[in-house]
Amino acid sequence: MRRIANVPWGVSVASLVLVAGAVSVLVYLTGTNGIAVHFYYIPIIYAAFAFGDYGGIACAVLCAAFCGPWMPAEYSNGDPVPQGHWDYLLRLLIFYIIAFVASRASSTLKRRINETRRLYEVARSITSTLRLRGVLDLIAENAVAVTEAKACAIRLLNRNTGELDLTSYSGLSEEYAAKGPVSVAHSPMDQEVLANNVLQIADVRRDQRFQYPKEAEREGIVSVLSVALVIKDQPRGVIRVYCGRPRRFDAHQIRLLQAFARQAAIAIENAELYEDIRRNYFETVRALTIAIEAKDSATYSHSERVTELAVRLARELGVSDDDLEILRFGAMLHDIGKIGVAESAFDPSGEGPESEVFYRMHPLIGRSILQPVGFLQDALPVVIAHHENWDGGGFPQGLAGEEIPLLARIVAVADAYERLINPDSFTRAGLTRASALEILQAEAGRRFDPGIIRAFHRLLLPSAEEELNIGGDPLDEDGSAAEAAADQAGHEPGADEDPVPDDGEATEHVAVEDGREAVEPEETTDEEVATDSRQE
Numbered sequence: 066m067r068r069i070a071n072v073p074w075g076v077s078v079a080s081l082v083l084v085a086g087a088v089s090v091l092v093y094l095t096g097t098n099g100i101a102v103h104f105y106y107i108p109i110i111y112a113a114f115a116f117g118d119y120g121g122i123a124c125a126v127l128c129a130a131f132c133g134p135w136m137p138a139e140y141s142n143g144d145p146v147p148q149g150h151w152d153y154l155l156r157l158l159i160f161y162i163i164a165f166v167a168s169r170a171s172s173t174l175k176r177r178i179n180e181t182r183r184l185y186e187v188a189r190s191i192t193s194t195l196r197l198r199g200v201l202d203l204i205a206e207n208a209v210a211v212t213e214a215k216a217c218a219i220r221l222l223n224r225n226t227g228e229l230d231l232t233s234y235s236g237l238s239e240e241y242a243a244k245g246p247v248s249v250a251h252s253p254m255d256q257e258v259l260a261n262n263v264l265q266i267a268d269v270r271r272d273q274r275f276q277y278p279k280e281a282e283r284e285g286i287v288s289v290l291s292v293a294l295v296i297k298d299q300p301r302g303v304i305r306v307y308c309g310r311p312r313r314f315d316a317h318q319i320r321l322l323q324a325f326a327r328q329a330a331i332a333i334e335n336a337e338l339y340e341d342i343r344r345n346y347f348e349t350v351r352a353l354t355i356a357i358e359a360k361d362s363a364t365y366s367h368s369e370r371v372t373e374l375a376v377r378l379a380r381e382l383g384v385s386d387d388d389l390e391i392l393r394f395g396a397m398l399h400d401i402g403k404i405g406v407a408e409s410a411f412d413p414s415g416e417g418p419e420s421e422v423f424y425r426m427h428p429l430i431g432r433s434i435l436q437p438v439g440f441l442q443d444a445l446p447v448v449i450a451h452h453e454n455w456d457g458g459g460f461p462q463g464l465a466g467e468e469i470p471l472l473a474r475i476v477a478v479a480d481a482y483e484r485l486i487n488p489d490s491f492t493r494a495g496l497t498r499a500s501a502l503e504i505l506q507a508e509a510g511r512r513f514d515p516g517i518i519r520a521f522h523r524l525l526l527p528s529a530e531e532e533l534n535i536g537g538d539p540l541d542e543d544g545s546a547a548e549a550a551a552d553q554a555g556h557e558p559g560a561d562e563d564p565v566p567d568d569g570e571a572t573e574h575v576a577v578e579d580g581r582e583a584v585e586p587e588e589t590t591d592e593e594v595a596t597d598s599r600q601e
């Protein structure tokens with residue numbers, strides 16, 4: 066079929082005329098009562114397949130004309146015997162019927178090929194992507210095409226609200242899509258469909274079961290066919306196709322829509338399974354990091370907070386969903402290498418090159434730990450490069466600028482900020498958010514990517530300003546983090562005590578390198594001694 070369709074129009078017509086001419090010569094030599102006249106079927110069937118109804122019928126008339134009265138019926142003793150009048154008419158009728166039947170067979174075959182191609186396309190998309198929305202959009206679009214409908218909508222059942230949420234649609238206006246909630250309790254049509262019945266309404270304007278007849282009239286919708294999306298014997302939604310005229314869908318079209326409904330159900334099931342696996346992986350990784358960080362109450366949940374912050378920052382920067390997923394794992398595991406570093410290496414008062422070397426090894430130790438884990442390969446660059454500096458002065462590789470993976474640059478900012486506001490055992494004092502932001506800004510272009518710092522500033526400045534106004538912790542809605550930070554810093558949440566004076570002198574004491582290098586040893590005050598004893 067495809068090859069016929071690809072033959073140039075002129076070549077097809079010329080071939081038809083040539084074949085019909087050759088057959089006419091044969092018929093002239095043998096007579097119309099001979100077998101040669103049946104060869105006319107070849108160009109007629111070809112024309113019907115190549116050009117449809119009109120082409121087939123035109124070819125049938127042409128062939129009937131070729132073997133008109135001037136053709137002998139047969140030869141008797143070498144003399145031609147003329148045809149009778151009924152011969153012409155009967156032949157024309159036979160040629161016409163052949164053209165018509167061939168044309169019908171051709172269009173049915175083309176339709177079936179198209180349906181198969183579209184079902185295959187959807188099936189392929191289900192196996193090649195886990196993006197549920199994309200697959201459902203494709204299903205809606207193809208359902209419209211194969212059922213020759215005006216529009217299609219896929220609604221998934223929200224068990225919490227009892228409503229059918231519009232997930233994908235094709236051919237509907239934004240206005241109709243936003244017409245209002247479809248509550249199962251108020252939609253007899255959907256109740257029937259969710260009971261796993263096929264339902265079609267020939268005219269929704271006159272059928273009480275349809276929930277939005279006026280909106281449908283404005284949209285030009287007249288008839289609807291709806292079937293359920295069933296997963297493991299449970300109805301999970303509906304798929305509907307709409308027509309702009311009164312119509313009864315035939316059994317074949319209903320089967321097609323049910324086939325698309327099954328594919329949609331498979332896509333939903335796949336997406337749910339993937340989400341389950343993803344969540345389990347992430348929870349396992351989270352449990353691992355919490356277990357590691359639990360040895361120090363001050364750093365408990367540090368990686369979790371860095372992850373949350375890094376994801377918000379990445380969203381601000383327009384990072385794709387796929388990269389966000391990688392970032393979650395990378396941020397959660399960024400300091401996993403510390404498990405292989407001696408405790409003393411994290412102590413800022415620890416002196417000597419040994420301590421420094423051990424500390425600088427933790428990104429590489431992290432890589433060795435995670436390298437054998439297949440699903441974490443994409444997150445490795447974050448773990449390896451989260452201590453690289455924008456100016457090339459970081460470690461372990463000394464990468465600079467955009468050589469440092471973007472996700473690692475994001476985690477570096479979130480990590481440094483988190484350490485400034487939530488001090489660990491060694492830093493002793495947490496900064497206000499505004500002070501921490503100031504410090505990070507001062508490091509833009511040296512340690513941090515200036516573009517990321519700008520985005521971070523946009524993201525957190527309103528909260529930091531609010532914090533200054535109310536003296537609390539605006540980013541922490543329930544105040545728990547503020548309490549925790551305050552407890553660790555040895556003061557109450559909301560206290561206006563700021564370890565970094567406004568004149569910026571204290572920033573010299575609280576650098577932003579990281580938890581280890583961040584705080585240069587200061588003279589220990591009585592208050593700090595008290596704080597230390599509480600932490601221990």
Ligand SMILES: [Fe+2]
Pocket residue numbers: 399400427451452579
């Ligand atoms: Fe680190």
